[in-house]
Amino acid sequence: KAGVTQTPRYLIKTRGQQVTLSCSPISGHRSVSWYQQTPGQGLQFLFEYFSETQRNKGNFPGRFSGRQFSNSRSEMNVSTLELGDSALYLCASSYGGSGYTFGSGTRLTVV
Amino acid sequence: QKEVEQDPGPLSVPEGAIVSLNCTYSNSAFQYFMWYRQYSRKGPELLMYTYSSGNKEDGRFTAQVDKSSKYISLFIRDSQPSDSATYLCAMSATGGFKTIFGAGTRLFVKA
Numbered sequence: 001k002a003g004v005t006q007t008p009r010y011l012i013k014t015r016g017q018q019v020t021l022s023c024s025p026i027s028g029h030r031s032v033s034w035y036q037q038t039p040g041q042g043l044q045f046l047f048e049y050f051s052e053t054q055r056n057k058g059n060f061p062g063r064f065s066g067r068q069f070s071n072s073r074s075e076m077n078v079s080t081l082e083l084g085d086s087a088l089y090l091c092a093s094s095y096g097g098s099g100y101t102f103g104s105g106t107r108l109t110v111v
Numbered sequence: 112q113k114e115v116e117q118d119p120g121p122l123s124v125p126e127g128a129i130v131s132l133n134c135t136y137s138n139s140a141f142q143y144f145m146w147y148r149q150y151s152r153k154g155p156e157l158l159m160y161t162y163s164s165g166n167k168e169d170g171r172f173t174a175q176v177d178k179s180s181k182y183i184s185l186f187i188r189d190s191q192p193s194d195s196a197t198y199l200c201a202m203s204a205t206g207g208f209k210t211i212f213g214a215g216t217r218l219f220v221k222a
Contacts, residue, residue: 004154033210043155043199043212056209090154097203099145100210102154 002027004103006091012109018079021106025072025093031055032074033100034066037088046089049074078108086110114138117200117213126222130187134200134213137181141202141211144176146185149197149215158198159185190220 005024013019025032033056034046045058049068066076072093078085086109092100117134124130132146143162147155159174161167167174173186183202187194200213 035212042214045209045211048209058209092154097143097205099157099160100147100155101157102147104152104154 004091004093004101006089006103006106008106009104010107010109012111013081014111015081015083017081018077019081019108020075020077021089021091021108023074023076023091023093023103025074025091026095026101029093029095029101030072031094031097032068032072033092033094034074034076035090035092036060037090037105038086043090046076081110083110112137114211115200115202115213118216119214121217121219123219123221124190126190126192126220128190128220130185130190130194130218130220132185132187132198132200132216132218134183134202135181136183136202138202138204138211139178139181140204143203143205143210144174144183145201145203145210146172146174147199147201147212149199151196155199192220192222194218194220 007022031050033048036044048056052068063079068074088105090105092102115136146159149155164176164178171188175184197215199215201210203210
């Protein structure tokens with residue numbers, strides 16, 4: 001059974017640019033959540049999608065957005081990148097609220 | 112004050128020791144409690160998932176939840192070097208969605 005796939009694994013961007021990260025959940029999982037992980041703040045909840053609808057949102061600025069497609073794949077976008085956006089971005093899928101299965105993450109470096 | 116408090120460690124123990132990891136929380140609405148293990152350069156992996164108060168055992172791992180004290184624990188028996196990782200506690204009021212994570216405790220098990 002394939003796990004959660006995140007692409008790309010690594011990304012280097014310049015301040016002011018935008019970036020799109022992709023996540024393919026486990027087959028049959030309709031809930032996809034995104035987290036930002038940094039050494040100082042730990043895992044911070046970004047948002048959660050279920051059946052193409054955003055169901056929950058964390059306390060991040062509007063520069064962070066996401067969407068989910070009909071096949072449950074999800075993307076998140078960060079516009080006008082700042083140095084502080086450098087982090088590991090983790091996608092997690094879930095079935096029936098029984099805990100998350102995480103991907104390996106996308107490590108974003110903003111220079 | 113953070114919703115979930117977890118000592119970041121590091122915690123260093125000899126092989127074969129019993130390890131105790133703990134978290135406290137402030138939100139009495141939390142009903143679902145999880146422990147995740149994260150190896151370097153990997154996403155977190157679900158170890159234990161419990162609902163409400165009580166104990167749950169899975170092999171060398173035991174999770175305890177005391178809702179009256181707002182305190183959860185993970186015990187690892189006969190610890191192995193392969194248990195060296197960061198352990199994150201996590202909690203949710205709604206069955207795993209919008210899960211809040213602790214900062215994570217780095218554990219080193221020395222052979």
